[in-house]
Amino acid sequence: MPLVRIDLRRGKDAAYRTALGNAVHDALVGIGVPADDRFQVIAEHDTEGLVYDAHYLGIERSDDIVIVQITFNDTRTLEQKKALYKAIAENLGKAAGVKPGDVFVSLVEVKKENWSFGNGVAQYAS
Template sequence: MPLLTFHLVEGRTDTELKTLLDAAHRAMLAAFKVPERDRYQIVHEHKPSRFIVEDTGLDIPRTEKVVVVQVTTRPRGRAAKELFYRLLVEELERSCGIAPSDVMVSMVENSDEDWSFGLGRAQFLTGELGGNGGD
């Protein structure tokens, strides 16, 4: 954990998607200081007519490369979140050619009892994952 869900316009190749996911993982590792194998990523691809991402009146230009990332996570401090936003756009621009203006992020926080990694157990609560769950 965290769980990163990516929404984007369909049409990227498998190689492009892997590059995007790897770049996002690097940003997440650096910002949130989680173990390398804390990697949970899901991609949802949408037809262009079913994916509208405007700019909330901020005059932010969007292209067909727009990516919306929803991060579901245990609570994070403001500094870690802001570092993630910055590192994510840097990694995506450098690795994928995605402009920072094409990256939108939403954080959704929850708590230890909201996670089960399998086997019908809440591993943060049972002690199978340490007090900070690798976060």
């Protein structure tokens, strides 16, 4: 059910982008998302298309910033969310060398009926 958007600066190769996608998916599987539930949009942006503050909240960020936005059902506990943030940062570091300060994660939680996975049907609506 998660829809993952991964945004980064233009210029990385396909293997790097694949590593990012795999790292985020592995973190999601770690909190109970089924392994075959994988929907991702990985987009690269020019300098003016990816704007961030390099020092917000005292966290140092570089042009290697990776912004991960995950839309999923509003069913996760605070502990699961914290575990997810940590796993994403660790996995991105291991898989692609992304520094922890360059990992920005945003969760968008929605009701189950707000999904259609195809055929014009709300598969999770009761």
